[in-house]
Amino acid sequence: MIVKINATQEEFDEKRPELIRRIAGNKYDVILKAKVKPSLYDAGKPAIAERKGYLRAQNEMMDYFNKRFQATLNQIKKDIETILK
Numbered sequence: 532m533i534v535k536i537n538a539t540q541e542e543f544d545e546k547r548p549e550l551i552r553r554i555a556g557n558k559y560d561v562i563l564k565a566k567v568k569p570s571l572y573d574a575g576k577p578a579i580a581e582r583k584g585y586l587r588a589q590n591e592m593m594d595y596f597n598k599r600f601q602a603t604l605n606q607i608k609k610d611i612e613t614i615l616k
Contacts, residue, residue: 534554536543543550548563555561584590 536550538546551563552561584593
């Protein structure tokens with residue numbers, strides 16, 4: 532289905548709930564609620580904070596791959612520095 536609407540953004544935003552209900556018709560129950568953007572700090576830690584796994588093996592694997600990842604990044608940085616010199 533293609534719906535073409537000729538309206539300004541303000542008009543569209545004002546009539547959006549009614550439009551959604553009419554498109555849904557009698558076949559669907561429509562509940563509209565405002566979208567809430569979650570904050571990065573809702574859980575008490577930012578998303579980039581280091582977190583430990585539940586199992587010891589998870590922590591060991593993450594430490595191993597993190598060390599390899601950091602070594603790879605350091606090597607790439609050295610390669611880039613030699614190219615730029």
